[in-house]
Amino acid sequence: MTETVLLALDTSTEFCSVALLSAASVPASVSSSASASAPSASSASSIISAAAPVRLWVRHEATGAVSSARLLPAIRELFDEAGLPLQACQAVAFGAGPGSFTGLRTATGVAQGLAFGLGCPVVPISTLMVCAESARLRDAAATRVLVALDARMDEVYWADYAWCSVSGEWLIRHAAALDAPDQLPLPDTPFTLAGNAAGVFGSRLSVAAQARQVDHAALPHAQPLALAALRAWRAGRTLPAAQAMPDYVRNKVAQTTAERTATKAGQALARDADERSAGRGEK
Known part of the structure; x- marks a missing residue:
């Protein structure tokens, strides 16, 4: 069996999330049935399936607005932990969106730059x-x-x-x-x-x-992103680096003052309704 090495990136939220995946190539009938564990919040390596060995190294850190500064160092750390050279990477997957506009551009840009440098394709995956x-x-x-x-x-x-x-x-x-x-x-x-x-x-x-x-905890995370990207890679759903693009879904980036005021009023009404409902339930 040969090895597939994929890098997965997500910065669509306030987290900088990176996963490095190493998988043995197996027949599709085996790989599609592999089970996996829930996303890890810290650096880790694990065997996902005995039939289809998949090892993952993960960084998932709350970085707020500085994901762009943390992303490349985190990638370097994972390759060092795995004992793999960057050149072993065969595809770069990224959370294409929707999500934070700045975060989507960060992940897309880094994925595209790495893929260009490595001469490998990208794998965009919906967040x-x-x-x-x-x-x-x-x-x-x-x-x-x-x-x-x-x-x-x-x-x-x-x-x-x-x-x-x-x-x-x-x-x-x-x-x-x-x-x-x-x-x-x-x-x-x-x-x-x-x-x-x-x-x-x-x-x-x-x-x-x-x-x-x-x-509530099922949120964008590089570990499930990497597993979804592995299936996409095996099915041939990749793109040339030049075609990497974020999927914003929304085109409008800001509300007017009146819209913000109406939104806050609606949220306050919803909170009041929930509190009244909870109060009735306690009686």
Whole structure:
């Protein structure tokens, strides 16, 4: 068996998240059935499956606005820990979005620059699909996942995914979109709600009440990104470095003063409603 080495980057949130993956090449029938552990918050190496050995080295650090300064040193550290030369990297995966505009540009730019220098392709992966992947790693029953992330400006980034056990791939039931929290459609089968929107919007995210489970911790992270990228790599879903681009989903970057005032008023009303509801439940 030969080895596949992939680098995965995500700076779509306040975290600088990097994973280095080394995987033995195996038949698709074996690799698609491999199980994995939940995302690690620190540097680690682990065997993901006995049938398809996958080792991961991870950095996932809360860096705020300085992800760009931490990203390259973190990459260097992981290659040193793994005892691999940078030239061993065969593809660079990155969280393409949606997410922080600055963060998306950071990950895209670094992935593109590394891929140019190494002469390898890039693997763009939706940050929403990464959340679905994270939810499935935590709970094998999470095969239908509605992802909802706080997009600020009183809106939600969302997408709907279904896991196909036959192909070992996520099927896109609804592509990444941007809507008000009360406008998300209800999936037609029992589903897990992944992401932080339920915690941010409370009862205004009406689909949360119908979810079989709400996974607040299923957020963009380089470990599930790397695993999703490995499947994409094996399926040939790569791009030349020159074609690396972020997927912003939203085109508008700021609200007017009136919109910000209305947003705050709506959030205050939602909090009051949640508090009153909680108070009635305690009686």
